[in-house]
Each structure stands twice: as structure tokens, then as C-alpha cells.
Amino acid sequence: MGNTMVSEQVLQLVTFTLEKEEYAVNILNVQEINRITEITRVPNAPDYVEGVINLRGKVIPVINLRKKFGLYNKDTDDSSRVIIMDIHGVTYGLVVDSVSEVLRIPADIVEPPPPMASSMSSMFIKGIAKLENRLIILIDIDGLMGGA
């Protein structure tokens, strides 16, 4: 009991890729990870709203993270996934290029995001985890959905 609380806090993350970067969200928010199914477009919606999908009888909105982050658009392929997230009781899907792994990292290796002035997407970044040979961008889910 409580081994995660002993000396340092451990973060459990689900990591995924967009373009060449690696991103992560807290595993507690992740409900499931699905392949891309048929997405119905929403009329007059912002372009980053990819549409809605039928998740076992529930209709949930799906956000295209590439568009949300202002990256150039790319068609979905075999490695594309929808990460189903539960954020304050509301279910969302996030379209990402691919899902990599579940990662446990100590909370203290996460650094606050660098001040990137003109970057819109910095609003959605909670911090950056510095691992030995890579950087992982932690997404601020509340910020992301607050703007959605």
C-alpha cells in the first residue's frame, strides 16, 4: 500500500505521437483507445472538431489534435487511433497519429513549459517531461477542452 506515495509522486501517462513529437496525457483520463471508426462531420463546427462517433450507443465528439495544435493536416492511416478520454464526466475522442506506450515517470522530472510567446498551442501544454534521450510534452487536458 502506498508505495507510490513513499518518497516521490509517480505519474502514469499514455504517450502518443503527432508529427515527430511525443505527447502524453494522464492515464486516469483515458478510458480506452480505439481504431478510427466512421466519423460524422458536425455542421458549422470549427475545423479541429473532426466530428462525432458512435461509441457503443453513445455519441461523442472527436477532436483532431493535429488541427487543434495547428499542425498541417494528414489523412488518417492504419496507425491512427482515437484516444477516448473522460474529462469531468464528459467523454471526448482525440485523433492522434499513433499511440506508443504507458509510461511511469517521477513527477519531479516534469518541467514547466518554456515561454513560447506567440504559440497558441502552448496554452494546452502542462509541462515537459525530460527523459534520458527524449522529451515528452504533457498535455493540459482542462486547457485543451476549455478551448474546445
Place this chain on the structure above:
Amino acid sequence: MNDEMEEIIQEFITEAEESLDRIEPRFVELEQKGQDTNLINDIFRSMHTIKGAAGFLGFQLIVDVAHAAENIMKKLRDNEISLSKSLMDVILESIDMLRLLLIHIKEKDGVEENVAPLVQELGKALKAAMSNLNNKEQAGISVKPDIRAEQSSKASKESESISPESASEKPLNKVNVAESAKVTENAQETSKSSQITQIAEELSQIPEIAKTTINDSIKNSESTQAATDGEQKPNEMIQAAKDNVQKAQNLRVDVNRIDKVMDLAGEVVLVRNRLLNISNYFDMKYTDDQMTEILMEAVSFLDRITSDMQIAVMKMRMQPIQKVLSKFPRLVRDISASVNKDVELQIFGEGTEVDKTVIEHIGDPMTHILRNSIDHAIEPAEERIAKGKPSKGKIVINTYQRGTQIVVEITDDGKGMDLNKLKKKAIEKGLLTEEEAQKMSDKDAIDIIFMPGFSTKEVATELSGRGVGMDVVKTNISLLNGYVEVSTEKDVGTTFKISIPLTLAIIQALMVEVNGVKYAIPLSPIEETLKVSKKDINNITGQNVIVIRDNICPLFDLSSILGFGSNGNNDDLDFKYLIVISMGDRRFCIAVDKLVGQEEVVIKTLNGMDTTSSFVLGATITGDGKVVFILDVTGMSRNLMELTRA
């Protein structure tokens, strides 16, 4: 606190809140009718029930307030004091306090209200009323000369009154001791009838004891009645008790459970739709196979049962609209008092049953309309007299069902709307141009009141007039997939007519296709569908129109409404399908590529998405598992009509 106790407390809160909801309009009725014994008794009983149950559960604050209010009711009932406005105010205040206390219990926030001042005030009001009456008596005006005689006769009956009390006390063992002590204590000072009131009331609280005990008490009361001959009350009380036994056959079910059943029924509908699709496929492919026939038969049976089940579940959620209406007498009383107007409220059709969602959402828009009517429409008394109207204003709420719609009409006999004044104001506020106002029809002019940021009163009052109210009305009602119509006549009055579909969970829809994507359009506002040739469509100053039986009807392309643009090859089609939509007295056409058919669809709400500009009121899942949007025709109508006006 264990679960069982929790449940009892929950039950108590629900019951107490229901009692308060029920008696609140009765107070207002009482104020209008004066000393009505039936009303007073009813209120007294409810207060007493709340007090009793609260005492049992140890909610002392509720007991204190209810007891003080009950004391006044008792004196009122015994004709020892007479009703006055100040007395009524303080009693109504105590109702508010009881509600507040119940909320604290419900929220478990541990907040303790200070009830002492209110209890004191209640006591003071009672004393004032008593001394008032005494003064009158001493001055020889003597409103009730027989009161003292009556009291003494009551005193003489005290000895007899013990017998029915003890006779029916045995089945009351369940009622806590303190409560029965109070009953006996009360017995010393109240008349026989009130005791039976209490007994019947307590009996009604214990449904398990059921009819046998009630019958006992009927016998008792009959014998008492014979003894005290001429007293009508016991009979009524027993009738009330019987009614309560009847009510006990109702089952109180947590709303979440019903909603769960509703959800599941919705899922079954979806599966049924899928099965229908599959079986149709088999029917076409293996027409001669006998098993296909059996499959078709089974599926059509399932189809029927599912429809029946849907209706049954829907009915479970239906409630009389009275639940909402009951708060209005008090509201009208308070608002009209605050603006120094005298307004009478009449309510008809409170038994009309509507879906729970409607109940939850129709209250606010109605409140807004009532506030506006009292504040703006009903004239001050002098003005009314000058116009030859009765000095007292009148507002009538009428509710009825028309087809699959529920209609709520709110009519006032106020000054009506001055359309020219409306136009002038709208121009001043920059909501309209001079030219637009000129061209505007009367119907459109009335709708100015629903424009965001519009208010005609020079000074914004506390009640209404910040220019948000009526806008909210329209929005809230279109959320319910309904619409508002307004008709007004100068110096005669204004009528708001709200039409809302009876249920919101499952609707009949027309499936259409545009650019290869399916959409569902609720069937209720659809007047007809037409297949027209392209050359029938005319263009007047940039707006497509079509002439239908000598009426010009504006026409819009669904794909451009939805912001998907027009698909090039669709323009090559010689024919278009038009859906004629009629909202109230407005008509317009929507052009689509294909009509797919009529279907019963389950509305799924869209969470986590801003759909304000999407013209989408929900989504549904079709037989093949695809998500199809249900279009919000009301929102479309508003938006399109603004476009044509501009």
C-alpha cells in the same frame, strides 16, 4: 448514518417538498377566498405532517418553524383570528424557510439557519392578530360573537373526545412517542374534528396499516359524528385518508432508474432498427427460403413490442404540468405586490401530462413571461379604470394537449404591445434600420421583443427589463424543440402561446440526404414534401423562392445552411426535393437531394460540444450504427428568417 436512515430522510425530504409545493398555491387561494375551512384544514394537516415527521427524525429547526406556523393555522381554523395580509406574508416566509431548511438537509452542508427571528415574528403576528380581534370584540364590532360560546362548548366536549383518541391510538404505535404526546397535548385544546384530522393524517402516513385501520377510524369517526351531530369535517377527513391510501399504490421510483430504463429502451429501438435492415436484406436475397419468412415474422413482432415498450416507458416519465404551475400563484402574488399592482391569476388544464424534461425546462420561460406581463403589460389600477377595465389585472394560464404537442397559453388583459413603439425602440437601439422597420410585417414586429438586447421600459426594473428576459424565453423553448407565438391587441391584452412536443426522448423524423450524408428532421414542423423541377425555383433579389399554391415560400439549400457548401454535381440534378417547414405561422422550404424515409429516432444528447451554430439538436444512431444528426429546425428558422430580413 446508515443507508436505511438515509432512505427515510430522503423520503421525508421528498414528501415535505411535495407538501410545500402543494400548499403554497393554497395559501394564495386562501388569501383570495378568505376564511375557507377546507383550505385551512388542508394546509394545517400538511404543516402538521411535516412537523411530525421532522420531529421523529430530529430536525428541530423544522419543527420549530412548522410548529409556529401551525399555531397560526390552528387559530385561523378555529376562527379565533382572521386572515390578514401581514399574517399571510409571515406564513409564506415560513414556507420559504422550511424549503431552505430542507435544502440544507438534502445538501448535507451542515449550515444552520437562524430560525429564531422568524419563529418570534410568527408568534408576534399571531399575538397581533389575536389582540386585534379582542379589540374589535371589546369595541362591540364583534366579528364572531359566538366564538366564546363555541370555545366553552368545545371544552365541554373534551371529556368525550378522549375516546376516539385512545381507540385509534393502538395502530399508531409506529408514530413516535413524542408525536403522540403532542397529539394528546393538542387534544386538550382543540376540538374533536381536529383530532380526527390528526389521526387520519397519521394513519395516512402509515400505508402498511392499510385500509382496516382506516376503516376502524371511519367507524370511530362515524360514531363521533353521531355524537357531535352536524359536524361535517370528519367525513372529509376520512375521505382524505382514503385518498391517501389510494395514492399509496403509486410507487416512488428514483428518476435515475427510469432514465436508465429509458436509455435501454432507446438501445433496443436501435437494435430493432438494425434487425429490420438485416431482415429486409435477407428478405430480398432469399425470398423463397421459409426461414426468411419466419425471421420476418419474428422481427415484425419485435418491432411492434418495441414500439409499445417505448410508449410505456415514455408514459413513466410523464407528469402533470401542475408541478410547474403550482409555484405561479405565489410568484404572481409576490411580483404584483412588489410593483403595486393587483393581479389575479387563473390556471386551467393543470392535469395535462408532459415529459419530465419539459417540466424541468418550461418553468423559467414561463416565469419570464409572467414577470413581463405583470411588470410591463398590466397597467396600474388608475390607468385601468380610466380605460374602463376592471381595476384588477388578470392573467390566465391555459394548458392543453393538441396532437403530439403540448400548448401553454399565457394571456394577460393588459395594454397590449405598441408595435410602432417597438419598432422605434429597436431602431434607437440599432437592432433595426429605418427601412427594415418600414417593411416589417406586424408579425415580425412582435418578434422584436425576442431580439437579444431589447427592452422597451425606459428604466430597467428589478423584475424584468434588462432586455435579456424574452430572448431567454425563445432560446429555452427552442431547446425543447418548441416555439413561441405572440398575438397582441392594443388595450385588450397579449397572448403568448408556447408549443412543445410531448416527449423529447424519441421522435418521429424524416430522414433526408444531402451530399451523400443523412440527416434527420423532426416530423412535427414538417407540413409537406414536394418534388420540384429546377425551373420552378425563382430568384428574387438573391433569395430563392418557390410558389406553392399561390403562396410565395422562401427556399434554402440544406447543404449551404449546414456550411458544407454546394456539391457541384448536385446542381446538375433536374429535380430537388423540398421540405416545407411551418413554425407557428412562418413557412419556408429546405431543399435536399433525397428523401430517405420516415423513422422513429432516439435522441442522443451531444455533450462536450458547442452546437449553437450547428443547427443540430442532437444525434441518433441508425440501424447500421452510423451517427446521424437531428436538425434543429427552430434554430434554422430563426436564423434564416433573419437572413431574409437583412
